[in-house]
Amino acid sequence: MKLHEFQAKELFSRYGIPTQRGIVIARPEDIDGLDVPYPVVVKAQVLVGGRGKAGGIKLAKTPAEAKQHAQAILGMSIKGEVVRRLLIAEAAEIQAEYYLAFTLDRQARQMVAIASASGGIDIEEVARTTPERIVKRHVDAFIGFQPFQSRELATGIGLRENHLTAFAGIAANLYRLAVQEEAELVEINPLAVADGKLLAVDAKVILDDSAAFRHPDRPPTEEETELERAARQADLSYVELDGDLAIIGNGAGLVMSTLDVVAQFGGRPANFLDVGGGATTENMAAAMEIALRKPGVRALYINIFGGITRCDDIARAIAVRPLRVPIAVRLTGTNEAEGRRLLEAAGIHAFLDAEEAAREAVRLAGEVVS
Numbered sequence: 001m002k003l004h005e006f007q008a009k010e011l012f013s014r015y016g017i018p019t020q021r022g023i024v025i026a027r028p029e030d031i032d033g034l035d036v037p038y039p040v041v042v043k044a045q046v047l048v049g050g051r052g053k054a055g056g057i058k059l060a061k062t063p064a065e066a067k068q069h070a071q072a073i074l075g076m077s078i079k080g081e082v083v084r085r086l087l088i089a090e091a092a093e094i095q096a097e098y099y100l101a102f103t104l105d106r107q108a109r110q111m112v113a114i115a116s117a118s119g120g121i122d123i124e125e126v127a128r129t130t131p132e133r134i135v136k137r138h139v140d141a142f143i144g145f146q147p148f149q150s151r152e153l154a155t156g157i158g159l160r161e162n163h164l165t166a167f168a169g170i171a172a173n174l175y176r177l178a179v180q181e182e183a184e185l186v187e188i189n190p191l192a193v194a195d196g197k198l199l200a201v202d203a204k205v206i207l208d209d210s211a212a213f214r215h216p217d218r219p220p221t222e223e224e225t226e227l228e229r230a231a232r233q234a235d236l237s238y239v240e241l242d243g244d245l246a247i248i249g250n251g252a253g254l255v256m257s258t259l260d261v262v263a264q265f266g267g268r269p270a271n272f273l274d275v276g277g278g279a280t281t282e283n284m285a286a287a288m289e290i291a292l293r294k295p296g297v298r299a300l301y302i303n304i305f306g307g308i309t310r311c312d313d314i315a316r317a318i319a320v321r322p323l324r325v326p327i328a329v330r331l332t333g334t335n336e337a338e339g340r341r342l343l344e345a346a347g348i349h350a351f352l353d354a355e356e357a358a359r360e361a362v363r364l365a366g367e368v369v370s
């Protein structure tokens, strides 16, 4: 599980790694009356790197300026992730940027410390272009990360003598964090020299999910919507979108292609549910209930290609429901004849062709068919 920067920085503080003070907000208005000294840095909280390059990190000298940046960054999409929260932190006056991380070297079956003189740049890029600027030291799990290794890393990246003690402290704490929290990666990029002191300006932590049971206090993965939770409890995979046509299919590939075809006909999916292989009548009924609970849904498209899933089981769920919206059904495969008979008896026409059905679904949702 990847942590957001603000969550990773909370961990850093707990482990005595110096970071800037900051507050998380979700609306530009929240800037008013914030108790942070200016200038501040406005930072998009999304789980992807390269936020700075994408325009998701901006410095602001005044609250008015911070508000402008907040307006621009909130709602922005960075590598496909929509920004819903911002970290407003005291801006650091950066004199130099370094890189420091601990990660699991699976081949060596050891943690490895990685440091670089080129901070603020993607470490993969440094490895490609200037590998000589990267220093690595493996950590013996039984004796832990040693102070002499800190010194070797620090001198290897050309850190000034007066920062050595602080660097050793940060590295030791970062290693302790990685071990105690059971992380796969802990990364500070950049580890900056600001106001003459070392400071973690960015924080990245990836926790080992297989160890989650030992850490009941870990933050919740991602906030779930009510419908996402209902779907998870019913063992269905559900994704919420913002259109008005609900979509149910069986199998991830089929559902993905269904979304494409619907989009091609000008439809806007409201959500999609994958009932998976071998869905029963009950699974299907639960899926329909969840898909239609979303406000603003104007039609439902059910695309089933029966394999292990039996068309008659699916049809039973569709046929018994009085639905609040019109539906288009594509049904083919195992027990198709029986499935179609059940639907016809309930006055529902089932398409054989997925494209025709998609076109009909889009029409029902009141969209343009092109």
Ligand code: GDP
Pocket (backbone or CB within 6 Å): 041, 048, 049, 050, 051, 052, 053, 057, 059, 090, 091, 092, 093, 094, 097, 119, 120, 121, 189, 190, 201, 202, 203
């Ligand atoms: P990333 O782009 O997602 O890795 O986000 P970072 O938090 O690492 O920020 C990217 C870059 O923005 C950093 O390498 C810095 O150069 C710059 N930056 C971030 N925070 C500050 C700050 O407080 N002060 C200054 N001067 N620059 C900052």
Ligand code: MN
Pocket (backbone or CB within 6 Å): 120, 189, 190, 202, 203
């Ligand atoms: Mn960074």
